[in-house]
Amino acid sequence: MNITRFGRPMAAIAIAATTAIAFSACAANEQGSSTSDLTGTLVGAGASSQGSAQEAWIAAFQTANPGVTITYDPSGSGAGRETFIAGGSNFAGSDSYLKDEELAGTFAACVEGTLPFEVPAYVSxxxxxxxxxxxxxxxxxxxxxxxxxxxxxxxxxxxxxxxxxxxxxxxxxxxxxxxxxxxxxxxxxxxxxxxxxxxxxxxxxxxxxxxxxxxxxxxxxxxxxxxxxxxxxxxxxxxxxxxxxxxxxxxxxxxxxxxxxxxxxxAALVATGKPVEGRDSTDMAVKIDRTTTDPSVYPIALVSYLIGCNEYQDTAAAELVKAYFSYILSEQGQLDAQANAGSAPLTREVADKALAIVAAVK
Incomplete structure (x- = not known):
């Protein structure tokens, strides 16, 4: 049986992810009729490429969860990672995966001794x-x-x-x-x-x-x-x-x-990417081969990540991150991004792996 770094069986994580997807997709479709009791504020910053998608995601999620306020500052990938590392935000959006030297440091919002996760969310x-x-x-x-x-x-x-x-x-x-x-x-x-x-x-x-x-x-x-x-x-x-x-x-x-x-x-370009070596099991960073000669593949594309804590200092923030990211990674969330930002929806295989990682956040 495969075990994650926190010792949770992957089957249990998959069940949790399915539950989260069901909640989030339902919430996104109800457009304000939800009886969600989620409350609180979630702060994000980072990649401006995600800007249009984040606007759509935030609008849909807040409509379904009126007790939640989400902000996202499209300050750029580098600035977003710096803000998250310093504890100024609950999550970051980044068109670059975390550098090795960043991973070697500390993350103020995360429980000491734990690593952050990063999952692809936006391909463009x-x-x-x-x-x-x-x-x-x-x-x-x-x-x-x-x-x-x-x-x-x-x-x-x-x-x-x-x-x-x-x-x-x-x-x-x-x-x-x-x-x-x-x-x-x-x-x-x-x-x-x-x-x-x-x-x-x-x-x-x-x-x-x-x-x-x-x-x-x-x-x-x-x-x-x-x-x-x-x-x-x-x-x-x-x-x-x-x-x-x-x-x-x-x-x-x-x-x-x-x-x-x-x-x-x-999306075809990103699907051929290979995992970055030496990363934690909750890190889905990929290296992309852009030397293709296949004209059905566009070689200049980015995969933009969502970065958060595997274990948060603030448990309330953890619950909001789980719910919000589960919606983003759901089929509905990816379709919302495509409609509003022209992005390429993640393949279900990639999305399901990311959902399992998010479901394990605590």
Missing amino acids: PIAVIYNLDGVDELNLDAPTIAGIFKGTITKWNDPAIVALNPDAKLPDAAITAVHRSDDSGTTKNFSDYLLQTAPEVWDIEKAEDPFPYQSGEGAQGTSGVVDAVKNGTGTIGYADASKAGDLGIAKIKVGNEFVAYTPEAA
């Missing part, structure tokens, strides 16, 4: 967005994207871009590449794509939350990048696809084809 493509008059379609490959954001490709009529877009009227105009100025899991995932697929250009040791080069223009948060691209001329950036709006979105070369993002293609 990262769009390469642009604003260039007269260019409605743009094809890019990894080396060209890397050159643009590193600052070695500086004009829109650069031969590398022209070769990929022979029918486009590309102007002799400067490129302004906009990146995240804050520590961001979106940057880490974008940078990881370029490191894996164009290492001869994107010559860094490893992808991390800070943007790795002193080039281009920095902007705070997803909204900052989108606004900078929208309000500029000849601009290009990267952002969670749900926030792209009416900006141009580049197609990315995969194998011999140029592919547009879809939630399904992003």
